[in-house]
Amino acid sequence: MTRSVGRIFSGFRCFGSLPFGNPPLKTQCSSVLFRTTSERTLMHALPKIFGRKPRDFSLPNSSWGKEMMQLYNHYNRLSKETTEGQEDHGEQWTRLPSYNRTLKYATGGVYLSKIIQSKARLFTRNIRDPGASFEYVIFFRQDKLKCACIFQAGHLLEGAPGHVHGGAIATMIDTITGTHASLLSAPVMTANLNINYRSPIPLGSTVLIESILDKEDGRKRYISCRVTSTDGSKLHTEATGLFLSISVSHLLKR
The missing domain is CATH 3.10.129.10 (Hotdog Thioesterase)
Incomplete structure (x- = not known):
């Protein structure tokens, strides 16, 4: 599981530096991200986990x-x-x-x-x-x-x-x-x-x-x-x- 999470975050770094017009690089990053079913499941869940705005x-x-x-x-x-003219x-x-x-x-x-x-x-x-x-x-x-x-x-x-x-x-x-x-x-x-x-x-x-x-x-x-x-x-x-x-x-x- 530790290695899987590590590969997923490596994938995030890869996406962060990814030029949109470079298909070979996209293919290479995809192979890093989606090696197992469990990793694919976690990837689908990550936007919900990290994207939700916290409630105050x-x-x-x-x-x-x-x-x-x-x-x-x-x-x-x-x-x-703050009262005008007075120090706080x-x-x-x-x-x-x-x-x-x-x-x-x-x-x-x-x-x-x-x-x-x-x-x-x-x-x-x-x-x-x-x-x-x-x-x-x-x-x-x-x-x-x-x-x-x-x-x-x-x-x-x-x-x-x-x-x-x-x-x-x-x-x-x-x-x-x-x-x-x-x-x-x-x-x-x-x-x-x-x-x-x-x-x-x-x-x-x-x-x-x-x-x-x-x-x-x-x-x-x-x-x-x-x-x-x-x-x-x-x-x-x-x-x-x-x-x-x-x-x-x-x-x-x-």
Whole structure:
């Protein structure tokens, strides 16, 4: 299979340098590309694999409620507007795009994820049905000292009747604090996460999850987090996390 894939990509290189008016060269490249049935099958699949435009799950969809859209528009305005005549001290916000699996859309990552890890999916983006589970969008300040996540919990995240499962809340806390840490020094891994649940989150409601960088110490990033109602009047959950920056080689170990 490795040799087959190698021959296929050799064929791509051949096509890339192919003069359209040279039939002998076309014939030679075809013999490289289509030696086996399995290779022909893979070649037919490649345009669908590599040509599909990735879906950004952090953009509004029909399932977003009023509060979700209001907060999204609020941070979106802050991401585009800078007060005229004032200096930007890092208080402008930036929206983070979010895909099924970020690796797929990094340079070269599509090959790893689609061919080698074809069944892998980012957990919070695994359900494609809008509004069924994790609906969220993350914004970060340009100085990277703070992140804000707007989270709407779908019906698949039920724990206690009518309320969001504590594990789903922990997942979102780990997601935003981990994302925040990775903005500071990617890649990172969660070393410790302490969560205190203060009040339950009604299923289907929208909450604001804010993370703040508390301290940096060598490879360590200490981040605190609060989950509140959209107007900030009610505290649902608070947490602290410790994240360690690691090398890429560490991630590739099996």
